[in-house]
Amino acid sequence: MSSSTLTKDEPVQPAAPGPEPAPEPPAGPPSALSRLVGNPKAIALAVAALVVVISALVTGSGIWPHGLTADVKTPLNDLDNWLVDNRESHWLFLYFLLHFSNAAEFSVDGITSLLDSMGYVGVTVLGTLIAWAAGGSDLSKRALRTGATALAVFAVCGVLGMWEPTMETLSLMVVAVLSAAVLGLLLGLASGLSDRCERLLRPVFDTMQVMPAFAFLLPLLLMFGVGVPSALIATVIYAAPPIARLTALGLRTADPAALEASISLGASPWQRLVTARLPLARRQMMLGLNQTIMMCLSMVVLASLIGGGGLGDEIYQALGGLKIGKALIAGVAVVLIAMLLDRTTAAAGERLDDVVKAGLSRTMARLRLAVWGLIVVLFGVFAAIGSSLGGDEWPEGWTVDIANSLDTKINWITDHLGSGIPVLGGTITWAEGFTEYVLNPLRDGLLATPWWALALLVAVVGWIVGTWRAALTGVICLALIGWMRLWDVAMDTLSQVLAGLVLTLVLGVLVGILCARVERAERIMRPVLDTMQTMPQFVYLIPVIALVGQNRTGGILAAIIYAAPAVIRITTQGLRHVDPAAMEASTSLGATSRQQLLGVQLPLARKSMLVALNQGVVLVLSMVVIAGLIGGGATGFMVVQGLSKGDLSQGFPAGVAIVCLGIMLDRLSQPSKGRNGD
DSSP, X not given: OOTTOOXXXXXXXXXXXXXXOOOOOXXXXXXXXXXXXXXXXXXXXXXXXXXXXXXXXXXXXXXXXXXXXXXXXXXXXXXXXXXXXXXXXXXXXXXXXXXXXXXXXXXXXXXXXXXXXXXXXXXXXXXXXXXXXXXXXXXSHHHHHHHHHHHHHHHHHHHTTOXXXXXXXXXXXHHHHHHHHHHHHHXXXXXXXXXXXXXXXXXXXXXXXXXXXXXXXXXXXXHHOSSHHHHHHHHHHHHHHHHHHHHHHHHHTXXXXXHHHHHHTTOOHHHHIIIIIHHHTHHHHHHHHHHHHHHHHXXXXXXXXXXXXXXXXXXXXXXXXXXXXXXXXXHHHHXXXXXXXXXXXXXXXXXXXXXXXXXXXXXXXXXXXXXXXXXXXXXXXXXXXXXXXXXXXXXXXXXXXXXXXXXXXXXXXXXXXXXXXXXXXXXXXXXXXXIXXXXXXXXXXXXXSOHXXXXXXXXXXHHHHSOHHHHHHHHHHHHHHHHTTOHHHHHHHHHHXXXXXXXXXXXXXXXXXXXXXXXXXXXXXXXXXXXXXXXXHHHHHHHHHHHHOSSHHHHHHHHHHHHHXXXXXXXXXXXXXXXXXXXXXXXXXXXXXXHHIIIIIHHHTHHHHHHHHHHHHHHHHHHXXXXXXXXXXXXXXXXXXXXXHTOHHHHHHHHHHHXXXXXXXXXXXXXXXXXXXX
């Protein structure tokens, strides 16, 4: 055996310890490129965007193929002629639609006659008493403020010379709100109590939510003609979904413990509904009623285009004649009515909350009952002798004509702010620059993109944020627009919506962050946002015309003013309701305010931000269409022109194209549950 061989009795000597290997450095965060490569959705989106850019540069033309279109004007013209010829004789009108028309006209005429018989004294006194009673019928600050608001609103409308159109608008509002509330409650009950009804009504509500107000008017105009019935029915259809959806939401989110207690006591389904589910859903139902009232007022103003009359007609006629001062006066009256209705319903909701939380003494209950009884008695008294107390119209000597003075001041503002600012130019100069350097290139880019590339991008985005159903829906909407030969004008509308949406989101998110982090800013912005949210869409056009004139940029500015409040409020609420534990943890780790915002608040408020995006899409699209009245052009102008001429073949396809754009953008901005929020 060699000397190097060990025997079994020899101990094994351990080897001399060598240098320990250096520890491996910890793996750093993956780079942006590695994250992109590992994400198939990001790859698909990047490829689709690249295809769109290359195809637009190479082809330079996005014309929809003529072979994939159809002539929709001829059958619509035939239908239009048939409706006109048979409106007075066909059984569908005589035995069905005529009853709706007569009921609508009879109801509105009855309320108008009642207000006229009560006179301005009776209307003012009763309106003030009703607002005071809604606030609590006592000497509390809430009740006195609500009553004083009503008194001031009626007085200002009279002094401005808008008493008669205000009464016409109120008459239509009373009937519209009652009808929309009853219809909405019935649909909400069906959707809240039945899963099958909920599945059936959900797409209907979705479509009605994204459908601009103008889309309701033209079909009803052809069925009922120009006048109050068309305006009333369109208003009811437009305003019923909010109260229906919120009623269903309240019924479905009722406290399970309360419902189980009701069941354990042997309550029948009807008893559970009346004593448990409806009271628990009261807050959502009151919010829905408030939203329905605001939408009724907005639609009543728009319905002036088809004979609704009232303040909306005053605004429309003044805008058509470029009498901005008169339009502004009528707009102020509309805003005042909106504020009155909003404050009154809000006060009534707060009073009901107080009753539920703290109860109501027997004396106070009797007092409130007596006040409402007095209101009923005064109704009868003023209806009988009200007009003899001072006349049915506001006295001419108590009015102030400020229209000419306003026109002079508005012209001064236009001259000095429009283009008279040294170096900067002015609002009109900025509007022209925005049109030339933003809107025109964006529109030209969409028109230069081949239709198939744009459809590919929509499909990929729909698949990423939702499901294949969202992708398919978006592609079908684009195809329907092209099939109706409206591709070019729809791309013009889409360019305005995208530009308005980006600016709305930037402004809304920045102001929302400021309001969420600075309480003083939120307090300052609250009355501004309240006023902006209660103003009907028509009213936004008045100051815009004075600042930038009648053009596409003016329409986008009006859309930003209209849509920004919703984005600001949703953003503020989302950031403020971030989990406090997460905020405390970031503070304990030494995170700065900026790091908390970017690393904690915004990521945790992502769902709220997505809701803000979706609401911004819907509201901007709605307002951009209405901006067709002030030079927005595209599909909005086609709808407005079709309404003014009663031309179904022009207005209806454009309305359908707008609805298609709305549905497509709604689906692309509404991530599917379970994929993008959890």
